[in-house]
Each structure stands twice: as C-alpha cells, then as structure tokens.
Amino acid sequence: MTLIGISGALFDFVDDPWKHVGREWEAARFEPDGLLVIEDGIIKDRGPRVALEPRYPGLEITHIKDRLIVPGFIDGHIHVPQTRVLGAYGEQLLPWLQKWVFPEEVKYKDPDYAQEGTRRFFDALLASGTTTCQAFTTTHKVATETFFEEASRRNMRVIAGLTGIDRNAPDYYVDSAENFYRESAELIARWHRQGRNLYAITPRFAMGSSPEMMQRCEQLKKENPDCWVNTHISENPAEIRTLLSLHEDCSDYLGVYEKYGLVGPKFSGGHGVWLSNAEFSRMSQKGAAVVFCPCSNLFLGSGLFRLGRATDPSSRVKMSFGTDMGGGNRFSMLNVLEDAYKVGMCNNTLLDGSVNPALQDVSEAERNKLSAYRAFWSITLGGAEGLYIDDKIGNFEPGKEADFVALDWNGGPPATAWHQSIALAGERPETMEEAANLLFGIMMVGDERAVDETWVMGQRLYKKSAA
Ligand code: GUN
Ligand code: ZN
Numbered sequence: 001m002t003l004i005g006i007s008g009a010l011f012d013f014v015d016d017p018w019k020h021v022g023r024e025w026e027a028a029r030f031e032p033d034g035l036l037v038i039e040d041g042i043i044k045d046r047g048p049r050v051a052l053e054p055r056y057p058g059l060e061i062t063h064i065k066d067r068l069i070v071p072g073f074i075d076g077h078i079h080v081p082q083t084r085v086l087g088a089y090g091e092q093l094l095p096w097l098q099k100w101v102f103p104e105e106v107k108y109k110d111p112d113y114a115q116e117g118t119r120r121f122f123d124a125l126l127a128s129g130t131t132t133c134q135a136f137t138t139t140h141k142v143a144t145e146t147f148f149e150e151a152s153r154r155n156m157r158v159i160a161g162l163t164g165i166d167r168n169a170p171d172y173y174v175d176s177a178e179n180f181y182r183e184s185a186e187l188i189a190r191w192h193r194q195g196r197n198l199y200a201i202t203p204r205f206a207m208g209s210s211p212e213m214m215q216r217c218e219q220l221k222k223e224n225p226d227c228w229v230n231t232h233i234s235e236n237p238a239e240i241r242t243l244l245s246l247h248e249d250c251s252d253y254l255g256v257y258e259k260y261g262l263v264g265p266k267f268s269g270g271h272g273v274w275l276s277n278a279e280f281s282r283m284s285q286k287g288a289a290v291v292f293c294p295c296s297n298l299f300l301g302s303g304l305f306r307l308g309r310a311t312d313p314s315s316r317v318k319m320s321f322g323t324d325m326g327g328g329n330r331f332s333m334l335n336v337l338e339d340a341y342k343v344g345m346c347n348n349t350l351l352d353g354s355v356n357p358a359l360q361d362v363s364e365a366e367r368n369k370l371s372a373y374r375a376f377w378s379i380t381l382g383g384a385e386g387l388y389i390d391d392k393i394g395n396f397e398p399g400k401e402a403d404f405v406a407l408d409w410n411g412g413p414p415a416t417a418w419h420q421s422i423a424l425a426g427e428r429p430e431t432m433e434e435a436a437n438l439l440f441g442i443m444m445v446g447d448e449r450a451v452d453e454t455w456v457m458g459q460r461l462y463k464k465s466a467a
Contacts, residue, residue: 003039004458005061007049008069008406009428010034011435012395013381017373018311021366024373029396030432035061036069038402041155041457046396064406066428067452068435068442070376071395072131072403073333074383076320077230077270077291079136080147080160081105081114083121085326092301093236093327101326102173108143118143118150126154126462128332129451131403134159134230134268134291134320134387136202139175141183148191155457157196157393157401159228162187164217165208168242177212181220188224196401196457198389200228200268205235206256207243214260221262228387229262233269233290236302240274254279263288266388270324271296272310273303281315289318289386292378294339295328304343308359308367320386321378334450337375337443344368372440406453409438411464412446419445 010031017024035052037045037059045052053059079085081104088100108114125133137144137160144162151158164180165173184201192199201220203209209217221229234240234253243253250256254275257263265287272290275283283290292305310317321336322328330336348356348365359365370378384394393401410417423429423437442450454462 001040003037003044003056003059005053005056005059006036006038006064006069006404006455007061008034008064008067009435010036010046010069010396011376011439012071013377014395016382017371017377018367019313024371025432025436027377028373028432028436030429030435032428032430034069036396036402036404038458041402041459043396043398043400043402045398064453067406067408068429068438069404069406071380071393072405072454072456073129073379074320074387074393075125075130075133075322075333076268076289076383076386077293077322078133078325079327080118080121081108081138081143082326083117083124087329088326092238094238096300096327098170102170105138106173108138109140111142111146114140114143114146115150118146122150122154122156124331126454127451127464128334128448129405129407129454130331130333131405131454131456132157132389132393134200134228134322136160136163136204136230138163139165139173139180141187144187145190148194148197151197152195154461155196155459157198157389157403159198159200159230159387159389161200161202161228161230163202163204164213165204166210166213168208177210177216180213181216184220185223188220188227192224192227198228199224200230202230203262205232205239206253207239207246214256217262218260228266228268230268231257231262231270233257233272234274234279235271235297236300237274252276252279254282258282268320268387270322271302271305273297273305275306277309280309280312280317284315284317287318289320291320291322291386292340293322293324293328293336294343295330295336296324297343298339299329300327304347306347306364306368307340307344307370308347308364311367312364318386319378320383332448333379334443334447337370337379340375340378341370341444344370372436372443375443376439402455402458404455405451406455407439407442407450408452408464409442409450411450411452412442413449416445
C-alpha cells in the first residue's frame with residue numbers, strides 16, 4: 001500500500017454549472033491551500049491542508065506551488081492514427097478523408113508504424129494534460145491492440161475499439177463486416193475492463209457502414225451490453241445528404257443508429273453540428289451523448305455546434321468535448337475550449353444586436369456562452385458524465401482515480417504572466433473568482449504551455465521541461 005499527499009490549489013466540480021445560471025461557482029470547489037490524499041492511485045481524501053494533514057501523520061507530501069491543480073482532461077473524441085494528419089490543407093470532411101486520412105491510417109497495419117504513432121500520440125496527450133480519451137484506431141486489429149497496450153503501459157483510463165468501415169473508403173482500407181465482427185469480439189474478450197481499458201464498438205460513421213456492418217454492430221452490442229458505442233453523427237452537410245439517400249426509411253441521421261439499436265447510454269456521436277431539435281430531444285431521452293469538437297468543426301468547415309441547444313434544461317443532452325485530432329488541428333483541450341467559446345459567441349451574434357433567430361430564445365444565447373466554469377466542467381466531470389465514467393474519474397471525490405493536471409497560469413505566449421496578473425490581487429489565487437479568471441485566461445490565451453505536470457493514478461507521467 002502506498003499513501004501519498006499532493007498539496008496545492010485544488011479546483012474541481014461537484015455539479016453541472018449550466019444548472020446554476022448566474023451562480024456557477026456553486027458547481028465548483030476551490031481549495032487555495034488544499035491536500036489530496038492518494039492511496040494506491042485512488043483518492044482517499046481531499047480538503048483544506050490544515051484540517052487534513054494532522055489526520056495523516058508521516059504522510060509524504062509533494063507540494064505543487066503556484067499552480068492550479070485540476071482533474072485530468074478528458075478528450076471524448078480523437079483519432080490515434082491521425083497524429084501526422086494534423087493541419088492537412090484545403091478540404092472539407094469527405095475529400096479530406098480520401099486525400100489525407102485513409103492513406104495515412106492504412107500505414108497502421110504495420111506493427112512498427114502503429115507502435116511509433118501510438119507512442120507519439122500518448123506523449124502528446126500527456127503533454128496536453130489529457131489523461132483520458134475515447135479514441136478511434138483503424139480497421140486493423142494490430143493498431144487497436146497497440147493502442148490498448150500503450151495505454152496500459154501508462155495506466156491511463158481509455159475507451160477505444162476497432163474502427164469499422166466497409167464502404168465509401170478505398171479498397172485498400174475497407175474491412176468486411178464479418179471480419180470486423182470477429183476481430184471486435186476477440187478484442188472485447190481480451191481488453192474490455194482489463195486494467196483501465198474500456199471497449200467501444202466503433203462503426204466509424206453511418207456513411208461508411210453497410211447495413212451488414214451496422215447489423216454486426218447491433219449484434220456486438222447485444223452480446224456485450226456493457227461495452228460503449230462510439231461513432232460520428234451529423235457532421236458535414238455532404239455527408240448527411242449522402243447518408244440519408246442510403247437510408248430512405250430514416251428521416252434523420254440519428255434514426256440510422258436507432259434503426260440498429262445503438263442509441264442509448266454509453267453511445268457517443270462526435271460533432272452533431274446539424275442535429276435537429278427532434279434529434280437532440282431523442283438523444284436526451286435515451287441518455288446518449290454528443291461530443292462537441294469545435295476545433296475540427298471549424299478546421300473542416302463543418303459548422304457551428306449549438307451548445308445552447310444541447311444544454312437546454314428541457315431536453316439536456318449528455319455531452320463531452322473532444323479535439324477530433326486530426327480533423328481538429330490541436331491536441332490540447334485548452335484549444336478546444338478556446339474554439340468552443342468562439343463558436344458560442346458567433347452563434348449569438350447578429351448585426352443589429354438582436355438575438356439570432358436561429359436560436360430558440362434568449363436563454364439559448366445565454367447557454368451558448370462558455371464561462372470558465374462551464375468550460376472546465378465540460379472537459380473534466382461533465383466529460384466523464386458524457387462517457388458514463390464519472391464513477392471513476394472527473395473530480396477529486398474520494399474513491400476516484402487520481403488523475404490530475406498542474407496548470408501554470410503564467411505558461412503561455414509572451415507576456416502571459418503580465419496579462420494573467422490582472423486577475424490576481426496578490427501573487428496567487430485566494431478566491432474561487434480569482435481562480436476562475438485565471439482559468440479563463442488559460443483557455444483563451446494559453447495552450448499546452450500552461451500544462452506543467454500531468455499525473456495519472458497518483459504518478460507523475462509528464463513534467464514540462466524548463467524553457
Ligand atoms: N467521419 C468519418 N471518419 C471521420 C474522421 O476520421 N474524422 C472526422 N472528423 N469525421 C469522420
Ligand atoms: Zn472524428
């Protein structure tokens with residue numbers, strides 16, 4: 001048994017800030033001089049250091065000074081084999097996949113290439129403060145195994161699965177529905193709930209899945225109801241038009257996944273840019289999640305996600321945020337927050353200053369605004385809720401896995417320290433409001449340079465090197 005302490009300024013969440021309009025701080029906790037007690041990688045206690053320390057005589061404490069310690073970031077939608085596709089020029093989704101993505105992803109059938117790509121992928125995640133991801137691999141079993149092996153080596157909580165596609169991709173890349181089923185079943189038996197690994201049945205997107213492939217996904221979910229389902233939904237207009245022409249019995253995109261019994265708790269659809277009100281409502285009723293990927297939605301020109309609609313209390317949809325790297329041009333969830341904030345602001349803007357009529361009402365406009373509270377909840381506890389792993393991670397509640405990040409509010413572009421100091425009365429944050437102001441500065445002006453340390457299960461796996 002190992003017992004360790006981490007002391008510093010702790011910031012986490014106990015509730016959804018969208019439920020506390022005008023009083024969002026009620027959803028958060030801030031301990032300017034806090035202590036985390038960690039036993040064998042699991043949080044045993046948290047609270048003010050002065051109160052807690054005497055209860056643990058002899059506790060070996062690591063003091064993390066002048067940092068904000070927040071739960072590890074959760075990336076709800078990312079593509080492992082697109083690490084080298086970052087920043088590919090010039091196309092929207094469908095031609096981008098053909099021109100840049102499939103030619104790169106097919107390289108992952110080579111175990112050496114898969115290993116190198118996957119190692120670099122995890123290194124980049126940790127340097128970005130991301131401790132959990134729900135990931136797409138490729139159609140190759142070896143790439144999926146390599147992913148779980150590498151995650152296990154770092155003891156990270158992950159969700160992933162063999163990525164199924166049997167149409168609308170080049171011959172050299174597609175799999176058969178039969179092979180996808182067989183290999184998925186083998187991978188589930190080998191990896192699901194082994195260590196911190198969780199398995200997601202992963203039809204890449206409905207447009208890339210024949211009816212046979214979708215039926216195989218349905219069969220896998222029936223045979224393995226504990227598994228997750230991860231896919232894309234309603235991302236790009238050309239994609240949506242093509243899909244609906246292939247499924248004339250479905251009136252919308254979600255309907256295709258519903259037809260095959262995939263929509264329910266633990267279902268995630270990435271993007272959801274063009275979801276209708278009816279689709280949002282059905283997702284809400286069924287406990288399914290949408291993953292907001294603003295970097296990608298902007299980079300690939302897919303459109304502006306309706307954050308204020310997804311968070312409508314009358315039909316609230318579970319939601320994670322994701323990079324969608326390489327469709328997203330960043331690894332950092334801080335950049336995701338930056339773009340999410342900008343998308344929300346654009347959704348609200350009209351030339352005459354009135355509320356955009358595409359919005360349902362003024363409160364939708366209010367809900368589009370991504371405060372620091374909403375933002376950091378979304379990539380920690382909220383993200384965990386969207387993925388149905390909030391019993392394991394997302395905040396510093398005792399019993400949860402001790403994944404956290406030490407943020408340096410002064411780390412960032414030139415003049416960051418000077419700019420951030422405007423948020424502080426003294427040298428470091430003493431109040432929740434000061435801490436939230438620093439976090440907003442980090443997400444809007446900073447990037448992964450603000451990530452000083454990343455800890456997984458009570459072990460430090462990343463430390464930023466001195467400049
Ligand atoms: N839809 C199907 N495959 C992909 C992918 O790799 N990235 C994105 N953004 N959308 C997809
Ligand atoms: Zn994606």
